Amino acid sequence: MLRIKIILICVILFLAACSNKPILLKKNIDTEYMQLCLNFANHIDIDADDKLMHINTVNEFVEKYNELPDNSFKLKPCVSGKKDAVILTIQNSRFVAPKEQALYVIISTLGIAYPLSGGGFGFVWVGASTTTLGVQMSEDLGKNPKAVYRQFSSSPYFYELAGVKRKHMQKFKIFLFELFEEIKNLRVAEMKNDIG
Numbered sequence: 001m002l003r004i005k006i007i008l009i010c011v012i013l014f015l016a017a018c019s020n021k022p023i024l025l026k027k028n029i030d031t032e033y034m035q036l037c038l039n040f041a042n043h044i045d046i047d048a049d050d051k052l053m054h055i056n057t058v059n060e061f062v063e064k065y066n067e068l069p070d071n072s073f074k075l076k077p078c079v080s081g082k083k084d085a086v087i088l089t090i091q092n093s094r095f096v097a098p099k100e101q102a103l104y105v106i107i108s109t110l111g112i113a114y115p116l117s118g119g120g121f122g123f124v125w126v127g128a129s130t131t132t133l134g135v136q137m138s139e140d141l142g143k144n145p146k147a148v149y150r151q152f153s154s155s156p157y158f159y160e161l162a163g164v165k166r167k168h169m170q171k172f173k174i175f176l177f178e179l180f181e182e183i184k185n186l187r188v189a190e191m192k193n194d195i196g
Contacts, residue, residue: 034141034183035085036062037078041134046093050165054090057169061176072184085138086183089147093131095164100127128153129168135179150179 038058040051062075081087134147154164154171 031073031084031141033074033076033084035078035081035083035138036075037081037085037087039087039089041089041091044090044092046090050093053165053169054093054172057172058088058176061173064173065177065180075180081138083138083140085141086180087134087136087138087147089134089136091132091134091149095129095161095168096127097161097164098159128155129164129171131168131172150175 036058038055040046040054059077062077065071066074078085078087130151130153132149132151134149136142136145136147139145152171152175154168159167
């Protein structure tokens with residue numbers, strides 16, 4: 001039993017390390033604007049309405065981000081993605097439908113009730129709407145040409161599917177604000193390194 005717990009902890013730590021790889025910027029980046037490009041991986045099965053919802057969320061984010069007073073750069077919609085670009089590629093986007101939400105609630109209720117009735121360990125099975133995407137910098141900005149994979153999730157409970165999607169797109173905006181805060185901090189750190 002102890003061996004299984006140790007293996008489980010190692011797997012969790014390994015997955016956490018893979019999902020939190022840093023974005024690496026080149027030194028002396030001097031740009032007022034960065035393009036924000038959104039792509040969808042070829043293998044992704046996503047309908048046109050959901051694609052449009054992701055695109056609209058990115059456009060809304062660009063507007064909100066540019067209104068912030070302390071930006072060291074502004075964002076603009078994607079033109080070519082070749083220069084001054086942050087490229088997001090949606091690899092997978094999954095929404096938890098109402099029927100699936102009900103299944104999670106039933107299984108979790110049973111998992112909580114089992115130890116209360118004198119059984120062994122209890123459990124809770126929580127499903128979340130999840131999006132996995134690759135974050136890549138154009139060659140003039142990034143040290144690493146390969147994408148860094150990130151993921152964000154939102155808890156869907158007791159919403160109709162349209163509400164689940166709206167809630168998940170709010171989480172997408174939060175993810176984008178955090179991502180560009182990370183990029184801004186990296187840029188500031190690189191500038192300080194150049195001066196020091």
